[in-house]
Amino acid sequence: MESPANYCRYLRGKNAYGTLEGGDKPFLNFDPASSTYWCLLTMGPVGPDSQPAHITTCGNEKRKCYTVPKVDKEG
Numbered sequence: 001m002e003s004p005a006n007y008c009r010y011l012r013g014k015n016a017y018g019t020l021e022g023g024d025k026p027f028l029n030f031d032p033a034s035s036t037y038w039c040l041l042t043m044g045p046v047g048p049d050s051q052p053a054h055i056t057t058c059g060n061e062k063r064k065c066y067t068v069p070k071v072d073k074e075g
Helices: none
Strands: 011-015 035-039
Touching: none
Parallel strands: none
Antiparallel strands: 011 035
């Protein structure tokens, strides 16, 4: 699955099969079929707005808790 254009800075994913995907974002797995997602703000499966933490919903700028990812300018 291709990386979404937007995702929350506090979204994290874990793949049950132990693969690291996401390139420079190894803790954000882009396979919604086999990944578990959680929010770093709540440390649980829902965000501060009580909505599910998932790659398909946490990239939505309409969510009040959405935070733009920090851009690393090294290189």
